[in-house]
Amino acid sequence: MATLQLKNIVKQFGDIQVIKGVDLDVNDKEFVVFVGPSGCGKSTLLRIIAGLENATSGDITIDGRRINDIGPAERGLAMVFQSYALYPHMTVEDNMGFSLRLARVPKAERRDKVMAAARVLQLEELLERKPKALSGGQRQRVAIGRAIVRNPSVFLFDEPLSNLDAALRVQMRIELARLHDELNATMIYVTHDQIEAMTMADKIVVLQKGEVEQVGSPMELYHHPRNRFVAGFIGSPTMNFLPVEFQDSTHEGVQVTLPGGKTCRVPVDGTGVSVATSLELGIRPEHLNLQEDGPLSGRIQVIERLGGATSLYVQMDTGMVTVIADGDVAHKVGDVVRFGFEPVRGHLFRDDGLALTSLHQHPLTGIDRQSNRAPVEGSHS
C-alpha cells in the first residue's frame, strides 16, 4: 500500500523557480510517468519526492503522512539513477545488499533477499562480479535489483533507460512493465521520451517549465490533449498545426475555413469563440489521408519510405505538414497531392494555446496499461 500526494510543491534554486506549484495524486500500484522536455524540472521533482532535495514550500505525503522533514532513507522509497550509480568497488551482491548491511541485517538473511531479487532479474550468475565487468543492460538491472532489495513502497526511476541502445531499451521497457506487475509496487518514472511514457504509464504527467500541463492516461493525452503543448509533445511524428478561420459554432461543433478555402466542422465545444478569435487546427500525421478530392493540398518535399508506412513532408502555402501514408504510395518528390481527414480527428486550439473541448469522448481514454497485456500468472483475476 502506498499512495503519494504532492500539494503545491514549489522549488527555488536561488531566485529561479524551477518547480512552480505542482499538485499530484499517485494511487496505489500505479505506474506514473513524468514526461517533458529536458530541463523542465522532472528530475528535480523526483528528487524532492526522494528526499534528496528539499521543497521550498508545499507538502509531500505518503499514505497521508507528511514526509517533508523525513530523511531519504526513512521514506521507504528506492531510486534508480540514470547513471546507475553502482558502487564501483563492491561486487553485485554487495551493491544490492548495501542497504541491508547498513541496516545491520544478518548476513544469511541479507543473502536470501539479494538472491530473491537476483532471481527476479536473472542476475544470479553475476553476483560475484564488479560493476565494471558488466554490460550496460546488466548494470541497469543491478541498479533495479538494489532498489528491489529494499522492498520500497514506491520506486523512483530517473531516465533509467537513456544510456542503453535502442534494442535493449525496448527489452528493458517490457521488463520494467513485467516487474511492475510482478512486484505490485507503486512506481514513478521520469523520462523525456514520449514513447516510453506512452508504453509504460498508467498515468502520464506532462511537465513544462516546472508546471503540470496535463495529467491523464496515455490514450486521454493522445486523443484529448488539453493544450497545444501536450498535443505537440505526445505522438510521433509531432502533430501538424494549420491556421484556420472561425465561421460558426453549433451544437454539432465549430465550422472553420481550412487553408485553401474549403470548410470543415470539427466536433468541439465552441462556446465563447467568435470570429475575432484566431484558431489553429491540430491534426496528427497518421490521421491525414491522401484523397483525390481532399480539402487540403501541397507539394511533396521529402519522402521517407519505412516499408510499412511512408512519411510525406508536404509544403502547403501556410507551412510544412507531415502525412503518414500507406507503405505502397507511388508519389514522387515534387508531386502535388490532395489530402483530408475525418473531422472527429481534428483539434482546435485558441490563441492562448488551450484546446476546445471535444464533444465526443474517445472510447479508449479510460483504458489503463493492465488491460493491454495478458495477465501475469499468479497475479489476481
Place this chain on the structure above:
Amino acid sequence: MNKPRTAGRTVGGLRPLALQGPAVTLLFLWMIVPLAMTIWFSLQRYNLLMPGMTGFAGLENYQYLFTDPALWTAMLNTLLLVGWVLVITVVGGTLLAVLFQQEFFGRGIARVLVISPFFVMPTVSALVWKNLMMHPANGVLAWVASLFGAEPVDWFSSLPMTSIVIIVAWQWLPFALLILLTAMQSLDEDQVEAARMDGAGPLSVFFFITLPHLKRAISVVIMIEMIFLLTVFAEIFVTTSGGPGLATTNLAYLIYIRALLDFDVGMASAGGVVAIVLANIVAIFLVRMVAKNLED
C-alpha cells in the same frame, strides 16, 4: 605474417630502435655513471684527511658501516620520519579533502591558502619553523604556551624528532590534499546520493564510498611522498643538524656527515649504496602495491 601489416607498425624492427637510441642512451648514462662511481668509491679507501691511504678496500667500508651503530639509528630514524609524515599527511589530507569539498564561504581562497606551504622552499620553511614558531623564547608556540601559564617547550632539544616530523608534515600535507581533493572532485555525486537513499549517514558514506574512491589517489600520494621523504635533508640541516646526538640523523644526513664532516668519501659512498638499495626495496614493494591498486 603478411608484408603490408608491418608497414604501419611502431614496435620491432631496427628503425624504431635507432630512433629511441639517443634518448635511452642519454638516460642510461645519466643513471649509470653516478651509480657506477658511487659503487666504485664505496670499494676504495678514500679519505680526504688521509691522502696517503688509497687503494682497493674491498668490502671494508661496508664492514665499518654495518658495524657503525649510527647506521642503524639513521635507518630507524629514516623509517620513523617517513612513517609518521605519511600517516599525518594521508590522514590529515583525506579529512581536509572531505572538508574542502563542502560548500562554504571563501572556499576558493581557503583552498589556495592551505595548499601554499607546498610552494615554500624546505630551507625557508625550516627556518620559519625554527625561528618563528618553535623558538623557545620568541616562538609562537612558546607564546601560546605562556598564555596558558605553561612552560615553553624547547622543541629541538626535548622533542627533536617530533619537531622534524611536524615541519616536514606541514610541507607535505598540502601535496596530499591537492591530489586527494582532485580525486574527491571525480567522485560521482549520484553514488553518494544512492548511498544516502540506502540509509548511509555521513560516516558510512565516508567509509563505504569516499574512502574506497580515494584508495587509488592515496596510494599515489604514498608512493610519491615516500620517494621524497627518504631523502629529507634541508629541514634537518637547518634545524637540528641531526642532533641532539643522532636523534634526528636519517640516512641522507648520515651520508652527509660521513662525506663532508669526516671527509670519508669511501664510507659515505657505501652509505649511499645502502640508501639506494633501501629505496629500491621500498620502491619495488610500493610499485607492486600501487600497481595492484590501480588494476582493480
